[in-house]
Amino acid sequence: MKSKEIREEFLRFFESKGHLRLGSASLIPDDPTVLLTIAGMVPFKRYFLGETPPARRITTAQKCVRTPDIERVGYTRRHLTFFEMLGNFSFGDYFKREAISWSWEFLTGILKLPKERLWITVYKDDEETISIWEKEIGIPVDRIVRMGEEDNFWAMGPVGPCGPCSEVIFDLGPEFGCGKPDCRIGCDCDRYLEVWNLVFTEFNREESGELSPLPRKNIDTGMGLERASFVVQGVGSVFETDLFQPIIEYLEEITDKRYKEDKEITYNFNVIADHSRAITFLIGDGVIPSNEGRGYVLRRILRRAVRYGVKLGLNSSFLYKVVPLVIFLMKDAYPELEKEEELIVNIVKREEENFLSTLQRGLDRLEDIISKEGYVSGEEAFRLYDTYGFPLELTVEIAREKDVAVDTEGFNQMMEESRERARASRKKVFLTATREDLITNFTGYSTLEGEGEVIYLTKEDNPVEELNIGEQGELVTDITPFYAESGGQLADRGVIISDNARINVIDVQKRGNAIYHKVEVIEGKISLGDRVYLKVDRDRRNALARAHTGTHLLHSVLRKNLGEVVKQAGSLVDTDLLRFDFVYFEEITPDIRNSLEHEINRYITEDLPVKVEELPLEEAIKSGAIALFGEKYGENVRVISIDLISRELCGGTHVKRTGEIGVFIIKDIYSIGTGTKRVEALVGEKALEFIQEERSMIEEIAHILKSNTGEIIPSIKKREEELDSLRKYIQKTEELLAGLLAERLVGDRITLDGIDIVGSLLGDFSVEFLRTIGDKVKEHLPNSVILLGTRDGERLKLVLMVSKELVKRGLKAGELIKEVSKLFNGSGGGREELAQGGGKLITSFDNGIKRLKEIIEEKLRG
Ligand SMILES: [Zn+2]
Ligand SMILES: [Zn+2]
Structure with a gap:
């Protein structure tokens, strides 16, 4: 049976059992707490949490992406990052008996899998399921395996809906196994392949940890199409299927x-x-x-x-x-x-192409470092990793071929620091469980204040009866004008007032059907059941609305001027500030930017009306509204139109007429990755502030240059020319100085067994300059070892050169520098003729030269 047929047979089978067949939802879930659709149930989470589904029985083939096992993909016969999950779902309709018998009927009747190779796992205390498999389906009791909570108990979170699972396992045979004596169900090898997982959501876990039965029990099942094809087609792995x-x-x-x-x-x-x-x-x-x-x-x-x-x-x-x-x-x-x-x-x-050329540039850079420095510092290795995607192993491998050392310890240290920084900046994720029975009525499209009743309160994620002065928590009311962050638009802020309390609203999030205000009590205390007055910060809301309507204008003007190919990839609506990401492959020149800005500002001065309608989605799309990825269907949607210029599905808040936006300034347009551009723009007051700041900056520059604002550019050009001639002068002077210093060093040399040893600690020069001096010394002394030092603040930098003739006698710069650097509590490395090192001046430089002389003596003797 082809995989195509398995998919179709599955959906048809469950249609014949009264299920509604729905298309796959997007891989981008309609749920801010989940990054990607990782299972068939993700699009239905809200139905499990109490929203009304379009049917009580649904079946789907859902595309899924999961990456935690990415390292195992390809090694095993079964792991994948992308897969299709075939599933049947019951929302408060049928339960275990039907789910179990239909899965058996499909596997053995339609897919015709041999019964004797199928095993069943169950949750250890789920006697009901065990009895159905054993008594009603007729599975021998020794092929029903009881598993613990870790394997066979599913939960949405620490509290909320949960329940036992039961899996159908296919025994691929001993030749697929690891061969260990204890290889059995649950072994990590490929032999026992889980093909279908049945989840029986029957409990609600309370805050106390207690399980109480759910009023409406749900079924959620998943069978990987690739694994089903693997066993049905009798091949060696998922990769050998027709998929x-x-x-x-x-x-x-x-x-x-x-x-x-x-x-x-x-x-x-x-x-x-x-x-x-x-x-x-x-x-x-x-x-x-x-x-x-x-x-x-x-x-x-x-x-x-x-x-x-x-x-x-x-x-x-x-x-x-x-x-x-x-x-x-x-x-x-x-x-x-x-x-x-x-x-x-x-x-x-x-x-x-970008990545390949990045890899190539990284390679070029590495070659450059190796030939110039003869040593790869931890910093460089990290930069290669961070900027060019070069794994450390690759850097080490290439360096080793050239006999060059890499400071892996330094690399690891920088890696750890960068991880720390990432950790510190990571946003706190909302982990609080969603109470499915809470419902808030949102009134904020038409009003910015109103009365409500406190129906839920939490402190540190736990439900409480009251919140006292100074405490923070979450507060839910039956009615609210506060807009929760969504669709890129940031949340409202404001205050909630009762007879006994005054409360600041810091953030607002929507979960399930309720709107959660994150609050801090400023005065008094608030209790469950209190009547409160909610008041949105009007200035902030207006600034958000200006930015949001501005975003719609920008979107439509981009599409009009750059073509329908422009695809929105993300947006942020902040107070008088917006960010808009879109897919577009061509360059956006300053001329284009200026004309975009012009057109948007023209629509603002025309003071066009902004209209809001509510329509069923299908109708809205037919009317030409731009819909974004991941919209739900079969529901009423809001359509925002600006005259005939823009028509978009949107749940955000907007100004009534475009004139309210004031002015629209594109602050910057830049690329944020392959074919993706980002526009940063300002409206209203922030746009004005921006223009004023730019003007002040130009005035300041003119002041520094001692010129008029109109003459900044010629003045800078003149300075550039002066700098250029200065640079040339310095170069010549350095050249001369290097010659003089070299001659002095040659005069001070020590000679040992025909070898000239030259060493000196020079002022604070660049390492390159030291090498130039070294080269000049070599011209005078063809059999020399040269050790030069320079100070860079606390640090001592060393360059060690060995002339070609001496390399033949067994003296290698890379080896010598390692020993000398030790004396200064540092490290170093490099090639045969040139090496670099560093450390601290904890002893006199002359001791370094003395040490060098000793090592050379040892080497020559050895
Ligand atoms: Zn095994
Ligand atoms: Zn919008």
């Missing part, structure tokens, strides 16, 4: 290597085959490579695929050629891919 084989055959063609030729090649092929699917689907759903969030997940996967390609000898871009093949294989089930093919290919190609 991957065409990709692997293509890779064989372009690499001229055979799959299974050896282990390493098979592994490399598997990684690329998997990653190319993940990349195609992620970009197809609107993820753009970047350095944060899901964009970073994509970038990592893509770069990994490129590196594995390089290992296979593919040194120019190739991944973008795999994309059309992936789309061809998947387009029947995921027609959205075909529409985005050109875009996906373009993005992959650019990112791939």
Whole structure:
């Protein structure tokens, strides 16, 4: 049976059991707490939390991406980053009995898997499930394995819905196993393959840890299509199924290597085959490579695929050629891919080329460091890693070929520091469980204040009866005018007042059906059930609205001038400040920027009306509104239109007429990754402040240059010319000085067994200058060892040179510097003729020369 048929048979089977078949949701979940859709249930989380689903029984084939096991992908027969999860869901409808018997019916009746190779795992205390499998399905009791909470108990979070699971396992046979005597269900090897997981969500875990039965029990199941195809098609791994084989055959063609030729090649092929699917689907759903969030997940996967390609000898871009093949294989089930093919290919190609040239530039830089410095410092190794994507192992490998040392300890230290910084800057994630029964009525589109009742209070994430002065927590009311952060627009702030208390609202978030105000009590205390008066900070709201309507104007003007190819990739709406990311491959010149700005400001001065409508989604899209990725369907949506210029689905808050925006200034446009541009713009007061600051800066520059503001540029050009001639003068002087110093050093030399030893601590010069002096000394003394030092603050920097003739006698600069640096409590390394080191001047430099002389004597004797 082909994988295509398995997918279709599955959906048809559950349709015949009364399920509504829905298309796959986007890989970008409609849920700010989750980065990517990692399972079939993710799009339905809100139904599990109490929202009403379109049907009580639903079935889907859901695209998923997971990366925690990325290192294992390709090594094992079963791990993938991208996969399709076939699932059937019940929202308060059927429960264990039906879920179990239908899974059995599908596996043995439709997929015709041999019953004697199927095993069942259950949660150890779930007697009901055990009894269904044993008594009703007829599974021999010795093939039902009881597992603990870690393996077979599912929970959405520390509190909230949870329940036991039961898995169907396929025994691939001993030849797939690890061969260890204790290899059994649960072993980490490939033998016992989990094909289907049934989750029975029947409990709610209370704050106290107690489990209480849910009023509506849910079913959530998942079967990986790739694993199902693996067992049904009787092949050696998921990669040998018809889902991957065409990709692997293509890779064989372009690499001229055979799959299974050896282990390493098979592994490399598997990684690329998997990653190319993940990349195609992620970009197809609107993820753009970047350095944060899901964009970073994509970038990592893509770069990994490129590196594995390089290992296979593919040194120019190739991944973008795999994309059309992936789309061809998947387009029947995921027609959205075909529409985005050109875009996906373009993005992959650019990112791939960028990464390859980054790798090349890193390589050039490394070669440069090796030949110039003869030593790779921890700082340099880290820069190679950080800027050029060079793994430390690669740096060490290349350096070793040239017999050059790398300061790996220094690298590790910098790595640790950078991790620390990342940790410190990471935002605190909202982990609080969502109370499914809480509902807030939002009134903030039409009013900025109003009354409400406190229906929920928390302190340090725990529910409380009251909050006292000075305390922080979360507060939910039945009605609120406060806008929760969403769609890029930041949350409102303001105050909540009761008879007994005054409270500041610091942040506002929406979870489930409720709006959570993050608050701090300034006066008195607030209790559950209190009547309160909620008041949004009007100035802030107005500044947010100016920026939001400005964002819509920008979006439509970009599309109008640069083409419909402009795709929004993200946006931030702050007070009088906005950031807008979009996909666009061409350069945006200052001329284009100016004309964009012009047009937007024209719409502002025309003072156009901003209209809000509520429409069903289908109708809204038909009317030409721009919809973004990941919108829910079958619901009413808000459409914001600005005259005939812009029409967009949007839940944000806006000004009533464009004139309120005041002025729109593009502060900057720059690239934030392959084909992605970012516009930073200011409106209202911040735009004015910006213009004033720029003017002051120009005045200040004129003052420093002692010129008029109108003559800044000629004045700077004149200074540049003066600097140039000064630089030339310095160069000549240095040249002369180096000659003089060299002559003096030659005069002071010590001679030992035909070897001239020259050493001196010079003022604070650059290391390059020391080398120039050294070269001049060598011209006079063809058999010399030269040790020169310079001070850089506390640090002592050393250069050691050995003339070619002496290298033949066994004296190597790299070895000598290591010994000498030790004396100064430092380290060093390098090549035969030139090495560098450093340390601190804890003893006199003359002692360093003395030590050098001793080492040379030892070497010559040895
Ligand atoms: Zn095993
Ligand atoms: Zn909007």
